[in-house]
Amino acid sequence: MRKHNFSAGPCTLPQEVLLKASQAVVDLDNSGLSLIEISHRSKAFVDIMENARALALELLGLEGKGYKALFLQGGASTQFLMVALNLLEKRAGYLDSGSWAAKAIKEAEIFDDVYKVATSKDANYNYIPKGYDIPEDYDYFHCTSNNTIFGTQMKEFPNAPIPMVCDMSSDIFSRTLDFTQFDIIYAGAQKNMGPAGTTLVVIKEDVLGRVSRKIPSMMDYKVHLDKGSMFNTPPVFAVYTSMLTLQWLKDLGGIAAIEKENEKKARLMYSEIDLNPLFKGFANKADRSLMNATFTLENENLKETFDTMLKEADVNGLNGHRSVGGYRASMYNALSLDSVKAVVEVMSELERKA
Numbered sequence: 001m002r003k004h005n006f007s008a009g010p011c012t013l014p015q016e017v018l019l020k021a022s023q024a025v026v027d028l029d030n031s032g033l034s035l036i037e038i039s040h041r042s043k044a045f046v047d048i049m050e051n052a053r054a055l056a057l058e059l060l061g062l063e064g065k066g067y068k069a070l071f072l073q074g075g076a077s078t079q080f081l082m083v084a085l086n087l088l089e090k091r092a093g094y095l096d097s098g099s100w101a102a103k104a105i106k107e108a109e110i111f112d113d114v115y116k117v118a119t120s121k122d123a124n125y126n127y128i129p130k131g132y133d134i135p136e137d138y139d140y141f142h143c144t145s146n147n148t149i150f151g152t153q154m155k156e157f158p159n160a161p162i163p164m165v166c167d168m169s170s171d172i173f174s175r176t177l178d179f180t181q182f183d184i185i186y187a188g189a190q191k192n193m194g195p196a197g198t199t200l201v202v203i204k205e206d207v208l209g210r211v212s213r214k215i216p217s218m219m220d221y222k223v224h225l226d227k228g229s230m231f232n233t234p235p236v237f238a239v240y241t242s243m244l245t246l247q248w249l250k251d252l253g254g255i256a257a258i259e260k261e262n263e264k265k266a267r268l269m270y271s272e273i274d275l276n277p278l279f280k281g282f283a284n285k286a287d288r289s290l291m292n293a294t295f296t297l298e299n300e301n302l303k304e305t306f307d308t309m310l311k312e313a314d315v316n317g318l319n320g321h322r323s324v325g326g327y328r329a330s331m332y333n334a335l336s337l338d339s340v341k342a343v344v345e346v347m348s349e350l351e352r353k354a
C-alpha cells in the first residue's frame with residue numbers, strides 16, 4: 001500500500017508515472033534498451049527532450065510567445081547564480097520572502113550589492129511583503145512564488161517595469177497564472193514535475209544578451225538554448241519522468257483542472273487547522289500557500305501521541321522544517337484529496353482524545 005506522502009520535495013508522484021518510468025529503466029518502449037543506456041543523441045531521447053520542453057510551454061500557455069524551455073542540472077540553487085550571471089549588469093531588485101529567496105540574494109550579491117525591495121524576515125517570513133516599489137532602472141526583479149519552508153505564496157505579482165524572474169520551484173503547474181508576465185521562470189523538478197536531478201528553466205529569449213561579462217558555457221542560457229538543452233549530457237531519467245508527469249497533467253485537463261483539486265485539498269487542510277483548537281497555523285492567513293500548509297501544536301506535550309497516530313495512519317513526511325518547527329503538509333499536484341482526509345481525520349481524532 002502507498003503511504004500518504006506529504007514530503008516537501010522530493011515528494012509524491014503519480015503512481016502511473018512511477019510505473020512507466022520504472023518500466024522504461026528496464027526497457028524503453030519495447031526497444032530492447034533501457035532509457036538510461038541509450039545515447040542522449042538517439043532519436044528516442046531527442047524526442048523525449050523535445051516533448052518535455054514542448055509540454056512545459058504548452059501547459060504554461062507560453063507556446064509561440066517567444067519563450068523556450070530548458071531542462072538543466074544543478075537544481076534551482078544553480079539558477080540563483082545563473083540568473084545573476086546572465087541578467088545582472090548593474091543592479092537587481094529582490095523580494096526577500098523566505099530562506100530560498102535569501103539564498104538567491106546571496107548568490108546575486110557575488111556580483112553586486114543587491115537591493116531588497118522588501119523583506120518579511122522580521123516575522124520569520126510568515127507573510128508576503130506588499131506595497132513596495134521596483135526601480136525602473138534595475139536589470140530585473142526576482143521573486144519566489146511559493147515559500148516552501150514557511151508556507152506562504154504570492155497571490156499577486158507586481159506590475160514590474162523591468163524583466164521579472166520567478167523561482168516557482170514549489171508551485172509551478174499548480175495554479176493558473178498569466179505566465180507571460182515573467183521573463184524567466186525556474187523550478188527544480190522534485191515537487192510538481194518529477195524526480196530530483198533536473199530544473200526547468202523557461203526563458204523569454206529577448207531578455208538575454210544584455211550583459212557585458214563573459215559567461216562560462218555551462219552557466220550561459222544562450223549556449224543551452226542553441227544546443228536544444230543538450231549542451232552536455234542531460235539527466236535522462238529525470239527529464240523522461242518529468243515528461244511523463246507533464247503528460248499526466250495534460251491528460252487530467254492541465255493546470256486549470258489540477259488547480260481545482262489543489263484548492264479542495266488546501267481548503268480541507270486549513271479548515272481543520274483553524275477549527276481544531278489543538279493546532280495553530282503559522283502563515284498569515286491571506287498569504288497561505290496552497291502547496292505547503294505550516295502549523296504547530298498548541299500543546300507540545302501532545303507531539304508524541306500525534307506523531308504515533310500519524311504513523312499508524314500511514315502518513316509520511318508531515319514534520320515541519322527546522323526553521324518553523326511543528327508540521328508542514330506539502331500538498332503537491334500528485335497528492336490525493338484522500339491523503340489530506342487521512343491527516344485531517346488524525347487531527348480530529350487527537351482533539352477527541354485530548
Ligand code: PLP
Nearest residue numbers: 075076077100148167169170188
Ligand atoms: N527554491 C525553492 C522555492 C525551493 O523550495 C527549493 C528547494 O526546496 C529550492 C529553491 C532549491 O532547490 P534545489 O534543491 O533544486 O537546488
